[in-house]
Amino acid sequence: MSTANTITEKTFKTRVVEVSPDWCPGCGDFGVLSSLKKATLEKEIKSHEMLVVSGIGCSSNLPGYVNAYGIHSLHGRSLPTATGAKLANHNLKVVVTGGDGDGFGIGVGHFIHAMRRNLDLTYVVMDNEIYGLTTGQASPTTMKDHKTKTTPRGNVEQPINPLMLALVSGATFVARAFSGQPAHLSSLIEQGIAHKGFAFIDVFSPCVTYNKLNTYAWFKERIYKLEDEAPDRDPADFSDAMSTAMEFDDRIPIGLVYKVEKPTYEDTEPVLLNGPLIKQPLGIKKELFDQLLLETM
Amino acid sequence: MENKQKKLNNLPNNSHEITIGFGGAAGDGLDKSGNLLARVINRHGLHAISYNSYQSLIRGGHTFLKLRISERKEMCYGDHFKVLLAMNQDSIERHAPAVEPGGVIIFNSDKVTCDSSLLQENVQIVPLSFRKLTSDMGKLIPIMQNTMILGSLLYLVNIDFKTLEQVLGDIFAQKGQEIIDQNTSVARIGYQTTQEHFASAKINIDWNFTHISKPFYSGNSAMALGAVAAGLKFYAAYPMSPATNILHWLVTNSERCGVLVKQAEDEIAVINLAIGAGYAGVRSMCATSGGGFALMTEAIGEAGMFETPVVIINVQRGGPSTGLPTKTEQGDLNQAIGASQGDFPKVILAPKSTTDCYHIVGEALNIAEQYQLPVIILSDLLMGENFETIEPGSWSHEVNINRGDLIEQIPQSMKGKDGFKRYTFTSSGISPRPLIGSEGMAYVTASDDHDEDGVIISDEFTNTAIRRKINEKRMRKLEGVLNELEPPQLEGSEDSEVTLIGWGSTWGVIHEAIEQLEVEGINANQLHFRYLLPFHSKESLQILNKCKKTIVVELNATGQFARHLKAETGFSSTDVILKYDGEPFEPRMITQRVIAILKGEPLDLNVTQSEAREMAYHYIRVHLKDKLRPSNIIQTSQNGYGEPVWVLDLIERNNGELKGKLTIGVETGSTHKWDPSNLEQ
Ligand SMILES: Cc1ncc(C[n+]2csc(CCOP(=O)(O)OP(=O)(O)O)c2C)c(N)n1
Ligand code: SF4
Ligand SMILES: [Mg+2]
Secondary structure, eight states, rough: OOOOOGGGGGHTTOOOOOOOOOOOTTTTTHHHHHHHHHHHTTTTTTTGGGGEEEEEGGGGGGGGSSSSSSEEETOOOOHHHHHHHHHHHSSSSSEEEEEEEIIITTTHHHHHHHHHHHOOOOEEEEESSBBTTTTSSSOTTTTOOBBBBBBOOOSSOOOOOOOHHHHHHTOOOEEEETTTHHHHHHHHHHHHHHHHSSSSEEEEEOOTTTTTTOOOHHHHHHEEEEEHHHHTTOOOOOOHHHHHOOEEEOOEEEEEEEOOOOOHHHHHOOGGSOGGGGOOOOOOHHHHHHHHHHHHH | HHHHHHHTTTOOOOOOOOEEEEEETTOOOOOHHHHHHHHHHHHTTOOOEEEOOSSSSSTEEEEEEEEEEEEOSSSSSSSOOOEESSSSHHHHHHHHHHHHHHEEEEEEEETOOOOOGOOOOTTTEEOOHHHHTTGGGGOOOOHHHHHHHHHHHHHHHHHHHHHHHEEEEEHGGGOOHHHHHHHHHHHHHHHHHHHHGGGGGOOOOOOOOOOOOEEEEEHHHHHHHHHTTEEEEEEEEEOTTHHHHHHHHHHHHHHHOEEEEEEOOSHHHHHHHHHHHHHHEEEEEEEEOOOHHHHHHHHHHHHHHHHHEEEEEEOOOOOOOTBBBBSSSOOOHHHHHHHHSSSSOEEEEOOOSSHHHHHHHHHHHHHHHHHTTTEEEEEEEHHHHHHEEEOOSOOOOOOOOOSEEESSSOOOGGOOSOOOTTTOOOSSSOOOOOTTTTTTOOEEEEEEOOOTEEEEEEESSSHHHHHHHHHHHHHHHHHHHHSSSSSOOOOSTTTTTTTEEGGGGGGGHHOOOOOHHHHTTEEEEEEESSSEEEEEEEHHHHHHHHHHHEEEEESSSSSSHHHHHHHHHOEEEESEEEOOOSSSSOOHHHHHHHHHHHHTTOOOSSSHHHHHHHHHHHHHHHSSSTEEEEEEEEHHHHEESSSEEEEEEEEETTTOOEEEEEEEEEOOOOEEEEEEEGGOO
């Protein structure tokens, strides 16, 4: 595997498309985009071998800025769409991206079931604790008491803890990162892609326009890296992962929270033993056809 | 005997046929018995077509299965039956009066009796005591009474016992010789006892056996088979009646047919999975019923926007909402036409028969891939769930597969600086579509509107020129589709008195209604639609303008197709025949209403006497613990309810004692009153 310093400006350009992001200057999503590009270049994934799938939201515009196959799907539907594409061609490296509203609001059902399935997907959520694209309504991760456009007296609902939800839903790789620390983020994305199974990375990605509470400064004050403070943690320890995920107050851990090896969905699906579906022959042979008819006679 | 039957059925053909009714409760194993009988007669070379009317016809869990057995292939299950196999008392009450003259009723006399006052002339009964007749066989499971009754039936309809023996051997092969022997013995008891004691009840049909067995398929299994033959690789579904059998068939045969089958968390996931797979480059399909289809609609528009092929089957059931999960309807045409926001090209097909279900799926997969759009197939419960024999040779494993402009290498014209343009504007509207993973063609497809490259134009400043041209490009594809589809054709004579218009599964029943009308001296022809969108407006109008009277026949409450026809052609039909009570059309219903329309008789929507009885059964089940049954029924108009009413005597099931009167409105159908006070008198 190549190391970070082999990525020259020239190779980086192979992930760049002519379209430049229309995010607000300073938006956290820029950091996620460049980290994703860097990570996939580190892994030497060619453009045509990679598929980036998103839903709808500011964050979900991301596939349009990566030189790879991409699907900018419906609001909340990135995971089933990516699942269908991955099952059709499991040679593809599939990265799914989106926002907290997309993944934990309208798409939360798919989120849970995708993790249960343990398909080999990498899911990167740009969690800004707000609905950005629709101009600042509360999201499922908006903090208690936070005043947003739709919670003018402060949010009364308990926010979702995406990491805990992922853990209890069977994700085999769970991590948290901060878009303000792109090198760390990119290394986690790399690990997520390398992980065989469903890798979930929740990324704090500040919305500078609509979330004046969870700002870069707010996160910087609180986050600490697990690898610095708890270098001897066993990432396969589920109870430890749960208590790590639970910590969300004055101090918030980032880094790899949980990782176990389990059979992936593709590995256990007998039809895929014959190779990717897209390469398999179409139709059925006469003998089988006749047999299928005969069985009813 | 045979002449009499032909006259009764009014069938202008020389094919011998008989229809058997199986009545019982859910769990009585009627479908298994029906399947067994169908296999037996199939091996003799006869045809079979079934209709299973299940759940709560009159009481909780009542099931009535009809199997029409014939020498020629019939296109519907008909409107009469001659033999009733009654597995419980309920079935006698409900169905015995409908057994045709000359017919016979077989039942297990341990638990069922049959009051001769219920029977039409010349109907005989064959009561067999399962307990007594099998007393020396040790303990038998109760459901084996069916096997005894089947044995009896075979004697009565002149089909030899040997074939039943073979079929039992095949069906129970895995359960071992003991079970086979047991079943064979019980069946033989039924056959021989009937031969010895009830020979006079025999219906002597002189069958012409060809001994050619035929596939016995439902529309759902036909679609599944048709799809794998046509190269289906990916199927997703969430269980929903009456589409679930497609899922079951494909799961069962997934490995040997090389189709990946995925049950998903809901129908929204299902359609998005199917679109994801279709985008990547495999033939992809999903199926559901109306409610699930409603959940899919946002993504159907997305497939239109992505220009991704996907096939969606809607096996319609009674709506609206959860509606009638186990009953048939053609009520989702409006929903299919209106599915998803905005304008985008979609194709809607409706198979006309079970045999056609096989072909239409292959057609749908081809259209979806050639034109890169969503194709919706409208089937329904009647066609989807019910089995029939398929004429040998109707289906071949060799299916024409046309994948359209699916490329693995960048087209010469797009090499160079600007690179691959996924949505390149063409005169056909079709742009080359890469197999995902192919080098040099990486692009992003978007549900936002986009330019030729796929770059979205919705953000910042929407480019109206590009928006107009890509909209036109997408819609242009429908012109190509329409050119490729065969226009509708008039079946029957050109100058008929009346034309019956239908779509989807009603083709067969309308066909038979036309045969019946012929016997009544009315010459009718048929115009049937398989392709609902895009619509052959010009060709249809040419035909319709030459028709004398036109009647649209469809199984919904509002005449959805009649309105669609008008929207597409400007043509208004003379009248409509609609049905929306959960049960399918039978030919006689259509025939009678056509005659009435031609006579100028208005539609009567009052509650009929037999409907009043059905309503009474419902009342008895819900409020009177199923202990009573309706007997005498009269209509009165002086009553103070503001409408004429039916007054039904409800009597004790066991001893016939009068327990009270139930009053049901003739116009509104309201259950006005249950009056048990008459009891004392
Ligand atoms: C079915 C549907 N409902 C609502 C919307 C409107 N909508 C677009 S993006 C969005 C929320 C986006 O929030 P998030 O996913 O957190 O993304 P962000 O913009 O914050 O990155 C909503 C509600 C939509 N596009 N589709
Ligand atoms: S609104 Fe917020 S999330 Fe959207 S681009 Fe601007 S900063 Fe980013
Ligand atoms: Mg957000």
